[in-house]
Amino acid sequence: MEAAVIRRTQDTLGKVIRKPPLTDKLLxxxxxxxxxxxxxxxxxxxxxxxxxxxESELKSENVKEKDSKISFLQKAIDVVVLVTGEPLSVKPARIVAGHEPEKTNEFLQAIGKCCLNKDRRESEIRERSGSRDRKDRQKDEERKHSEREKKKERERVGETEKDGLRGEKNDREKNRVKEPRPETDRTKEKVRDRERRSEGSHGKERDRTRDKEKVRDRGRGEHEKERNLEKEGDPEDRSRERDKERGDRNRDERTRTREQDKERRRERDSERRKERVKDNEHKADGEEKPEEEMRSERKHKTSEESTKKIADISAREERQVSTS
Incomplete structure (x- = not known):
């Protein structure tokens, strides 16, 4: 076997192990x-x-049979081929038989390269890991610094807003003290209720009084118009105007009279119903009508006669206006 093959084994594998010695004779x-x-x-x-x-395979005394030796070497060869990605032509059975020492040295050289590459990869991994750790620590510090700055900014903004809110609250309190306290809606409602109750039974009478006052005011106004018409304009025109106004007054008066008659009839009917009820009660008790009731009946009859006379007068005046 060439000496160069053994030196390559010593150069590669010798950088990984110190024993057993890699002598020329053994290699x-x-x-x-x-x-x-x-x-x-x-x-x-x-x-x-x-x-x-x-553990048993790592003890040499347990690996003495040929098959166990071949299996032991085959495992190592498969791992080297898998790691390097390059095929090995060495055969475990030939190694056990003491044949193919050059291919056996190639196998040992491949083991040395795998170990050296493994150390380099581990070193690179450690370097990358250290660099990554430094970058992570740097990013973490930057993140923490940014969070601290944001927190400080939020605290400053919060204090500013609190100051502003306190100022607005104080202003509102001052204005509330200066402004008079408004009357509540409930108080107003109570006042209106009292007013409605006070009006109560007298409301109808006041309405009638207001109607009478309106009639009087309207009559005064019409008289004023007549006097003004007499002072100016053509006599015939004034006469026609007076007749027209008189007719309007008569119509208004008739309308008011009819309304008053209706109201009186309603009141009279109501009184009559009450009287009939009383009469029935008196008859049931066998008593005569009191003198007061008799006077009330005579009063109603007189009122009916007056109403009829007023209606007759209004009808005659209307006929006179129509013929003129």
């Missing part, structure tokens, strides 16, 4: 026990192949 024709010790040391120092073998 020239490596026995299985020597290879078992190399793989065990690689596991111990570099962590490569860790978890691949059982």
């Amino acid at each position: 020239g024709k490596p026995p299985f026990r020597y290879l078992h010790d190399i793989l065990s040391e690689v596991i111990r120092t570099a962590g490569f192949f860790k978890g691949l073998y059982t």
Whole structure:
């Protein structure tokens, strides 16, 4: 076997392990026990192949049968091919038989490269991890600083708003003291209720009084118009105007009279109903009508006669106006 092959093994694998010694004699024709010790040391120092073998397999005295030796080597070869992604032409059975030492050295060189690459990857991972940790810490510090600044800003804004609210509240309190207290709606409603109650039974009488006053005022106004018409304008026109106004007054008077008659009839009917009830009660008791009731009946009859006379007079005046 060429010496260059052994030197490549010593250069690569020698950077990973210190024992067993990588001598030219042992590497020239490596026995299985020597290879078992190399793989065990690689596991111990570099962590490569860790978890691949059982505790029993890591003891050389337990791996003496040919099949167990071939299985032990085959596991290591499969891992190296998987990690490097490159095929190996070495055969476990040929190694156990002591054949193909060059291919066996190639296998050992591949193990050394895997360990060295593993160390580099771990170093790179540690560096990337450290850099990432530093960046994370830096971002975390920046985030905390930003949160502190935001909190301070919110506190400043909050204090400003509180001051403004306190000022507005004080202004409202001052204005409330200065302004007179308005009367509540409930008080107003009570006043209106008292007014309505006080009007109560006298409301109807007041309405009648107001109607009479309106009639008197209207009569005064019409008389004033007649006097004004007499002072100015054509006599015939004034006469026609007076007749027209007289007719209007007569119509208004008739209308008022009819309304008054209706009201009197309603009152009279009501009184009559009451009298009939009393008569029935007196008859049931066998008593005569009191003198007061008799006077009331005579009063109603007189009122009816007066009403009839007024109606007759109004009718005659209307006929006179129509013929003129």
